[in-house]
Amino acid sequence: MSPDEPQGLSRRSLLTSAGALGVGVLAAPVGLARARQAGDTGENAEAQQAADAAQPDAVDGYQSLSLDDAAIVEALVGHMWPADDLSPDGVALGIATFIDRQLAGAYGQGDRLYLSGPFRQGKPEHGYQLACTPEQYFKAGLRQVAEVSAQRYAAPPDRLTTDQLEELLHVISQAPPQPAAFALNTWFNELFYPLFVRGAFADPIYGGNRGKQAWRMIGYPGLPATYATDIVTWRGRRHPASDSPMSIQDFS
Amino acid sequence: MATRLPEKEIVVIGGGLTAGLVARKLVPAGREVLVLERGPDWSGSAVGELPHQRDELRWATYRGMTRRENVETYTLRHSPDEEALPMRQLLSFLPGFGVGGAAQHWNGQTWRFSESDYVLRQHLTERYGAKSIPDGMTIQDWGLTYRDLQPYYEEFEALFGIAGKAGNLRGVRQAGGNPFEPWRATEYPLPPLEMSEASQIFKDATGQLGYEAFPLPAANASQPYRNPDGMQLGQCQYCGHCERFTCEANAKATPASLLFPLVRSRPNFELRAGAEVIRLNTTADGTRLESVSYVDVATGQEFIQPGSLFVLCSYTLSNVRLLLLSKIGTPYDPVTRTGTVGKNYCYQVTSGLNMFFPDRYINPFMGAGALGFVIDDFNNDNFDHTGLGFHGGGYISATQTNGRPIDTRRLPPGTPRWGSAWKKANADWYLRSMGLSVHGSNYANARNYMDLDPDYKDQWGRPLLRITFDFDDNDALMCRYVNGKMEEIAAAAGAKIVGKASVRKSPYDTRQYQSTHNTGGTIMGSDPGSSVVSPHLQSWDVENLFISGASVFPQNSGYNPTGPVGALGLRLAEDLLSYLSGPRRLG
Ligand SMILES: Cc1cc2nc3c(=O)[nH]c(=O)nc-3n(C[C@H](O)[C@H](O)[C@H](O)COP(=O)(O)OP(=O)(O)OC[C@H]3O[C@@H](n4cnc5c(N)ncnc54)[C@H](O)[C@@H]3O)c2cc1C
Ligand code: SF4
Numbered sequence: 001m002s003p004d005e006p007q008g009l010s011r012r013s014l015l016t017s018a019g020a021l022g023v024g025v026l027a028a029p030v031g032l033a034r035a036r037q038a039g040d041t042g043e044n045a046e047a048q049q050a051a052d053a054a055q056p057d058a059v060d061g062y063q064s065l066s067l068d069d070a071a072i073v074e075a076l077v078g079h080m081w082p083a084d085d086l087s088p089d090g091v092a093l094g095i096a097t098f099i100d101r102q103l104a105g106a107y108g109q110g111d112r113l114y115l116s117g118p119f120r121q122g123k124p125e126h127g128y129q130l131a132c133t134p135e136q137y138f139k140a141g142l143r144q145v146a147e148v149s150a151q152r153y154a155a156p157p158d159r160l161t162t163d164q165l166e167e168l169l170h171v172i173s174q175a176p177p178q179p180a181a182f183a184l185n186t187w188f189n190e191l192f193y194p195l196f197v198r199g200a201f202a203d204p205i206y207g208g209n210r211g212k213q214a215w216r217m218i219g220y221p222g223l224p225a226t227y228a229t230d231i232v233t234w235r236g237r238r239h240p241a242s243d244s245p246m247s248i249q250d251f252s
Numbered sequence: 253m254a255t256r257l258p259e260k261e262i263v264v265i266g267g268g269l270t271a272g273l274v275a276r277k278l279v280p281a282g283r284e285v286l287v288l289e290r291g292p293d294w295s296g297s298a299v300g301e302l303p304h305q306r307d308e309l310r311w312a313t314y315r316g317m318t319r320r321e322n323v324e325t326y327t328l329r330h331s332p333d334e335e336a337l338p339m340r341q342l343l344s345f346l347p348g349f350g351v352g353g354a355a356q357h358w359n360g361q362t363w364r365f366s367e368s369d370y371v372l373r374q375h376l377t378e379r380y381g382a383k384s385i386p387d388g389m390t391i392q393d394w395g396l397t398y399r400d401l402q403p404y405y406e407e408f409e410a411l412f413g414i415a416g417k418a419g420n421l422r423g424v425r426q427a428g429g430n431p432f433e434p435w436r437a438t439e440y441p442l443p444p445l446e447m448s449e450a451s452q453i454f455k456d457a458t459g460q461l462g463y464e465a466f467p468l469p470a471a472n473a474s475q476p477y478r479n480p481d482g483m484q485l486g487q488c489q490y491c492g493h494c495e496r497f498t499c500e501a502n503a504k505a506t507p508a509s510l511l512f513p514l515v516r517s518r519p520n521f522e523l524r525a526g527a528e529v530i531r532l533n534t535t536a537d538g539t540r541l542e543s544v545s546y547v548d549v550a551t552g553q554e555f556i557q558p559g560s561l562f563v564l565c566s567y568t569l570s571n572v573r574l575l576l577l578s579k580i581g582t583p584y585d586p587v588t589r590t591g592t593v594g595k596n597y598c599y600q601v602t603s604g605l606n607m608f609f610p611d612r613y614i615n616p617f618m619g620a621g622a623l624g625f626v627i628d629d630f631n632n633d634n635f636d637h638t639g640l641g642f643h644g645g646g647y648i649s650a651t652q653t654n655g656r657p658i659d660t661r662r663l664p665p666g667t668p669r670w671g672s673a674w675k676k677a678n679a680d681w682y683l684r685s686m687g688l689s690v691h692g693s694n695y696a697n698a699r700n701y702m703d704l705d706p707d708y709k710d711q712w713g714r715p716l717l718r719i720t721f722d723f724d725d726n727d728a729l730m731c732r733y734v735n736g737k738m739e740e741i742a743a744a745a746g747a748k749i750v751g752k753a754s755v756r757k758s759p760y761d762t763r764q765y766q767s768t769h770n771t772g773g774t775i776m777g778s779d780p781g782s783s784v785v786s787p788h789l790q791s792w793d794v795e796n797l798f799i800s801g802a803s804v805f806p807q808n809s810g811y812n813p814t815g816p817v818g819a820l821g822l823r824l825a826e827d828l829l830s831y832l833s834g835p836r837r838l839g
Contacts, residue, residue, distance in 0.1 A: 080670035086679055112320035114340040118707055122337040125761040129337055201657040202309040218682035220617055220657045223306045227490040227618040236449045238613050251303035
């Protein structure tokens with residue numbers, strides 16, 4: 001048994017106790033109503049966008065996120081990917097749905113993660129060292145976010161003003177890791193944020209990037225990606241495929 | 253109870269690149285070859301077919317073709333006096349898994365090492381004096397020279413249809429190629445890949461500074477190709493789903509496209525996928541291997557496979573681990589600096605920066621694994637190190653391998669991480685940005701090595717390999733210096749915004765992909781006291797065991813490793829035929 005084992009245990013019990021936090025702190029979810037808006041986004045957009053939005057989207061409803069979890073996730077992704085002239089907001093884009101599906105699926109269940117002990121507190125450069133699955137870790141972090149929000153604003157994240165949400169995100173992404181506490185910045189930067197980015201930019205088949213709107217926004221053409229002549233023809237110029245991206249579903 | 257199987261003549265452990273090179277030579281020569289590969293046979297699966305091949309989340313972000321960590325991973329500590337922790341997610345490097353190994357999902361950047369690489373200690377001593385080499389820098393000579401390997405480089409490049417431009421044909425300088433290239437006998441088998449916008453920008457900027465940029469040698473076929481074995485490659489589609497993916501267009505040179513098909517239908521060849529070798533079994537006196545033990549991963553059943561000749565082709569990390577688990581050779585001790593197995597683990601020192609051009613469409617989604625232009629002026633000992641305080645160097649390149657949107661969206665420094673301004677920056681710059689990178693050497697350090705972990709186990713309960721590794725002062729000084737040259741190029745390129753390059757230094761960060769260029773641990777040399785295998789890659793301890801792969805490199809050069817891995821593998825195949833004609837210690 002290694003001398004560090006008790007530390008590992010204390011981190012696990014910390015997670016367990018984190019699990020007890022936050023219940024009752026959260027308000028009723030705004031999630032379902034907002035998620036329903038997702039299907040409506042094509043209305044005012046170009047023909048192509050309308051066609052894409054008309055494709056059957058992932059069925060709304062969550063597999064992993066509870067109502068309380070969903071309220072926080074939707075508040076964060078809706079703020080981080082706001083509605084503007086480039087696209088509708090992150091909930092409408094499907095980022096919350098994507099995150100939910102990932103948590104419920106192989107990734108969230110720690111499918112290929114090495115989860116054997118002993119568990120020790122490493123340096124940040126050692127990466128993930130928890131005894132729990134990404135889904136469990138994700139939820140423990142959500143409870144911490146709720147806690148910080150309750151302490152600072154006496155309100156859950158989904159009841160905050162835009163300015164407060166902005167400040168909350170800065171707080172949770174930058175808090176220095178303390179040895180004894182839940183390192184919320186690590187959770188945000190190494191779990192939440194990457195999932196957020198994947199939800200925006202992964203193929204729509206996973207529930208995010210609905211209607212390929214994030215791809216269209218940046219000009220990523222997606223599939224089929226056969227450019228043997230285009231690499232010459234379109235060198236230095238905008239490729240027409242940048243305006244009409246294709247996804248896996250388009251070829252299925 | 254393990255089941256004992258009928259004897260095979262040659263047993264190859266691992267079914268990746270080097271295994272394919274051995275099989276390709278020995279099977280047509282009439283020898284009986286069995287390849288044991290722990291992973292699956294990927295052929296015919298979604299991995300190589302449209303539309304699923306173009307799934308960034310599955311193959312790149314979640315590393316779908318690489319070995320799962322819960323099957324086996326590695327532990328890491330930064331120095332011998334620390335406790336190691338497991339890499340619970342393998343992110344810094346991606347060990348291959350399944351038929352074709354890592355070479356199924358490699359980039360295809362295919363180099364020859366410098367002439368000085370094989371005689372590094374001798375070369376640096378002659379040029380700068382013995383004192384210029386720090387005591388802890390345990391670099392060694394290979395026990396052979398470039399001249400020995402040159403024909404095999406030629407053969408490997410022909411087999412793999414390397415696209416490039418010669419810079420030095422038999423000592424005669426060739427315009428358009430690498431001025432620092434070691435001499436070659438023939439032009440590259442294929443012309444270079446097309447010029448991308450990023451390559452053009454790089455070529456112009458380096459030209460202004462007086463450097464001669466040249467196309468990166470590529471195992472992405474610039475044209476349809478038929479190799480000397482009659483095997484075919486299609487034309488590269490610049491599809492941007494190359495590294496971490498297998499090629500859907502059959503344009504990337506891989507073991508599964510070029511090597512195994514040649515032998516698969518022959519009666520004297522067998523490839524058993526899902527067979528994980530767990531031990532090499534020596535005879536009672538320890539001087540020969542008599543069999544290997546493997547587990548059928550589908551059933552968990554254990555088998556004993558006897559043979560008369562064994563070739564370890566399981567990639568650097570498994571090569572070392574299998575020797576240690578089988579108690580072959582003497583483990584390296586970093587305190588006394590005695591023992592050899594696990595010694596001189598090296599990696600690669602890499603860095604990069606981003607450039608932003610409002611008026612130029614770089615179109616990063618059109619890319620290939622080895623598409624790019626390079627300058628080699630600051631690599632290895634291509635420049636005078638007098639007074640610099642470090643050895644080694646790196647090549648500087650503008651490669652355009654992919655614009656996959658989860659991972660490759662370059663943003664100017666200072667961009668917020670979310671919100672409308674972040675979205676706008678993505679929209680503004682995704683198509684109009686490019687990167688420069690440094691790919692640098694990593695010279696051996698007495699403290700960097702591999703042994704068995706005392707605490708952590710794999711899925712069968714056997715100790716994991718423990719890696720003790722960190723970047724040292726030499727690495728940081730070298731990186732800082734070459735970064736400086738890269739920054740000058742960025743300044744000359746006329747970008748509106750240039751990002752900062754960070755210096756690769758301690759502590760080694762296992763969360764960032766740096767390269768799957770792990771080297772050392774079963775190093776080659778002419779002295780059994782300081783190496784694990786001879787210059788013929790024959791184990792000093794066990795006569796009928798040969799070891800192939802970058803585990804035999806005494807230290808790592810500034811170039812990607814697979815060119816010399818391939819050349820050594822082809823030379824080994826000839827040595828094996830010679831050994832079979834009369835088993836002995838090859839000299
Ligand atoms: C993303 C990526 C990009 C790369 N790009 C480049 C590049 O551009 N240029 C370059 O020079 N190099 C590159 N490389 C490195 C290149 O792939 C390797 O150098 C090359 O594949 C090594 O050949 P090998 O035969 O030693 O190992 P591999 O090709 O990896 O084959 C080893 C095989 O052994 C099997 N194995 C391991 N342990 C066991 C066991 N116990 N029992 C049975 N089987 C076992 C593995 O499953 C694997 O299939 C890249 C690698 C990666 C991952
Ligand atoms: S970039 Fe070329 S070689 Fe690489 S996977 Fe695509 S088509 Fe194949």
